[in-house]
Amino acid sequence: MAMQSQDIIRKSATNGFTPAPRARDHQEEVAKLIDVTTCIGCKACQVACSEWNDIRDEVGHNVGVYDNPADLTAKSWTVMRFSEVEENGKLEWLIRKDGCMHCADPGCLKACPSEGAIIQYANGIVDFQSEHCIGCGYCIAGCPFDVPRMNKDDNRVYKCTLCVDRVDVGQEPACVKTCPT
Missing domain, CATH: 3.30.70.20 (Alpha-Beta Plaits)
Incomplete structure (x- = not known):
């Protein structure tokens, strides 16, 4: 079922007191949970986001870690960040997902x-x-x-749009679909 005006509950620059139309049944809420303890750092989610949304960021510069791009941009909507830490004499990566x-x-x-x-x-x-x-x-x-x-x-x-166009037709967001873990 396509997202329509009845599916919008709030929009910017309005007083918020106008009740949203309720012509449809209750819609299930969508959420995305990233379990960084299982993340292998492959960045497939970043690639899938770029591919699905047809956005290409500039190739970044080496900033000394595995981060590329180094930050979110108008053309990089999801970024996996890596912090290198030493634990018990071993190098470990702490991974965090940045995005909406x-x-x-x-x-x-x-x-x-x-x-x-x-x-x-x-x-x-x-x-x-x-x-x-x-x-x-x-x-x-x-x-x-x-x-x-x-x-x-x-x-x-x-x-990030959380792939509203995919979710709208019952599919997972591109980043979720491509994640190997």
Whole structure:
């Protein structure tokens, strides 16, 4: 079933008091849990995200660790970070995934002054509608996790969509589908 206006529970730059249409039955919420204790650091999730969303980031520079890209960008929506630590005389990697948390109460949505530029679906996915983005960057400041990124080419902000187009038709997000663990 395609996401429609009835599936939107909140959108940016509205008073929040207008109740969302309830023409549909309750929709199951979507969440993604990353168990970093089983992650092997292959970065297949990063590649799958880039491939599915047809985004290509510039090749980064070596910053001394396995991180490439070194940070989230408007063209890298999910990044696996590696911290090298020594434990009992052995080198260990601590792995962390950076990307949108799809917050239940999204600060980015609250901060955005452009109507409809950020929407939250009934299933919990927080999505940016780039055609409504005015490039002010308030969503960046409103995100407590420093996730959204401005694209200097089109002056719009981007982040992980949790593959709303895939989830909408009953598929897993591309990063989840490709993960070998």
